[in-house]
Amino acid sequence: xxxxxxxxxxxxxxxxxxxxxPVALTNASLVPADTxxxxxxxxxxxxxxDLLGSTTTEQPTLTGCGQYRxxxxxxxxxxxxxxxYWVYARTTDPLSGEPLSTGxxxxxxxxxxxxxxxANEWGRxxxxxxGDAYYDQYRIxxxxxxxxxxxxxxxxxxxxx
Amino acid sequence: xxxxxxTVYVGxxxxxxxxxxxxxxxxxxxxxxxxxxxxxxxxxxxxKRGDAPIAYTVRGGNGNGWQWSASGQITGTAGSWFRVVLxxxxxxxxYRLEVSGAPQLLHSKLTGLQEVEA
Amino acid sequence: xxxxxxxxxxMLKRLVIAPIGVAALAALEMQHAHAATMQLYYEPYFVAVLxxxxxxxxxxWRSMVGDTLPLVPTVQHTTPYDRxxxxxxxxxxxxxxxxxxxLARAVDRxxxxxxxxxxxxxxxxxxxxxLRWFRVEIPEGHWDEYRIEVRSATPRLVYSRLxxxxxxxxx
Numbered sequence: 001x002x003x004x005x006x007x008x009x010x011x012x013x014x015x016x017x018x019x020x021x022p023v024a025l026t027n028a029s030l031v032p033a034d035t036x037x038x039x040x041x042x043x044x045x046x047x048x049x050d051l052l053g054s055t056t057t058e059q060p061t062l063t064g065c066g067q068y069r070x071x072x073x074x075x076x077x078x079x080x081x082x083x084x085y086w087v088y089a090r091t092t093d094p095l096s097g098e099p100l101s102t103g104x105x106x107x108x109x110x111x112x113x114x115x116x117x118x119a120n121e122w123g124r125x126x127x128x129x130x131g132d133a134y135y136d137q138y139r140i141x142x143x144x145x146x147x148x149x150x151x152x153x154x155x156x157x158x159x160x161x
Numbered sequence: 162x163x164x165x166x167x168t169v170y171v172g173x174x175x176x177x178x179x180x181x182x183x184x185x186x187x188x189x190x191x192x193x194x195x196x197x198x199x200x201x202x203x204x205x206x207x208x209k210r211g212d213a214p215i216a217y218t219v220r221g222g223n224g225n226g227w228q229w230s231a232s233g234q235i236t237g238t239a240g241s242w243f244r245v246v247l248x249x250x251x252x253x254x255x256y257r258l259e260v261s262g263a264p265q266l267l268h269s270k271l272t273g274l275q276e277v278e279a
Numbered sequence: 280x281x282x283x284x285x286x287x288x289x290m291l292k293r294l295v296i297a298p299i300g301v302a303a304l305a306a307l308e309m310q311h312a313h314a315a316t317m318q319l320y321y322e323p324y325f326v327a328v329l330x331x332x333x334x335x336x337x338x339x340w341r342s343m344v345g346d347t348l349p350l351v352p353t354v355q356h357t358t359p360y361d362r363x364x365x366x367x368x369x370x371x372x373x374x375x376x377x378x379x380x381x382l383a384r385a386v387d388r389x390x391x392x393x394x395x396x397x398x399x400x401x402x403x404x405x406x407x408x409x410l411r412w413f414r415v416e417i418p419e420g421h422w423d424e425y426r427i428e429v430r431s432a433t434p435r436l437v438y439s440r441l442x443x444x445x446x447x448x449x450x
Binding site: 031066067069090091092093094095100101102103104105131132134135161 | 163164165166168171202204206207208240241242243244246268269270272274
């Protein structure tokens with residue numbers, strides 16, 4: 001006598017390899033998300049300046065990120081002037097930790113993306129916006145591209161598996 | 162279950178007109194990677210050292226031969242980064258990562274995604 | 280394992296059926312109420328009940344556990360979760376329109392919010408008949424704290440539960 005269950009609300013199915021009995025795992029454990037960076041950046045109109053204030057093109061903002069499927073970038077911005085961001089990524093040699101080459105792969109549009117939100121508003125950006133990450137290094141560049149008022153942005157980047 | 166990313170391959174291969182895999186094997190049946198059943202996705206990233214596009218073919222299968230393949234081109238100027246995402250329809254035990262094109266070096270890394278007990 | 284021989288009719292009687300009201304929420308992905316429907320490419324492997332409570336829903340914005348303190352989160356330490364679901368039902372004998380608001384924010388390493396206020400993930404009106412379940416899917420996970428708020432012109436006791444999951448993706 002096969003074990004049967006109600007499948008898709010209208011079909012009674014025999015338990016089989018193709019139709020496994022739906023059960024909840026009782027021995028699974030929660031995999032933590034990792035806080036990678038929390039800081040405040042004074043956003044200004046300097047080009048090629050990353051979230052840590054560095055204008056050195058080869059300097060990554062984050063490294064050791066190969067295990068993360070997504071990076072979640074949340075922020076609270078205090079100003080409303082138009083701001084653009086770019087996200088660069090690359091992989092490294094696992095033995096030396098050095099990037100395979102100089103330069104970066106750009107994950108956003110070449111002209112950059114508009115940083116959402118206005119003055120005193122929260123925002124969130126998933127990196128990458130679609131698909132999976134699994135890059136080893138990231139460089140996140142932010143630049144005020146409109147108006148004239150610099151402002152502070154407090155942000156946090158979390159890596160999720 | 163949860164996912165875990167692992168480095169499967171890092172290396173440099175001299176690309177030329179004849180198809181070869183990233184380990185320089187020209188025999189079409191020779192696998193580049195074996196014992197790969199645990200992986201469900203791959204992320205192939207790297208840098209091409211020439212301007213000409215590089216054609217790639219990825220094959221998946223087992224001891225009975227190749228059962229799946231995916232092809233494409235890696236484009237970009239010399240020194241540009243690329244990434245190819247590979248999500249095979251089944252957990253194959255063997256893969257062959259083949260490239261061909263105008264002579265140039267290809268420095269790349271293959272990251273595989275495994276499912277492990279949480 | 281031994282199998283019990285029952286008729287299809289008997290099997291259907293034994294299942295817990297949850298008729299669920301449906302609402303389209305602005306800025307939130309709405310799932311047609313179906314107790315077992317999941318998007319095929321996402322499989323949860325860890326599910327937790329984060330909060331369960333009741334509130335007397337009135338004209339004030341109250342959290343799902345009844346407080347009117349806008350700075351207080353309903354749940355904290357929710358960063359690892361991909362998705363959240365908020366489900367419940369309202370008591371009473373007549374249909375009720377209930378305004379709902381899903382708020383979220385991030386905190387620094389000391390647990391202090393990065394800034395004042397909240398990010399509004401979605402806000403809308405649920406039209407729920409009495410003793411009918413509602414369910415709201417909150418697809419924007421990985422925030423550190425959430426606040427679930429309700430209010431209604433017609434006072435109503437609302438019981439609800441917040442569930443979160445962590446899963447993996449088979450795109």
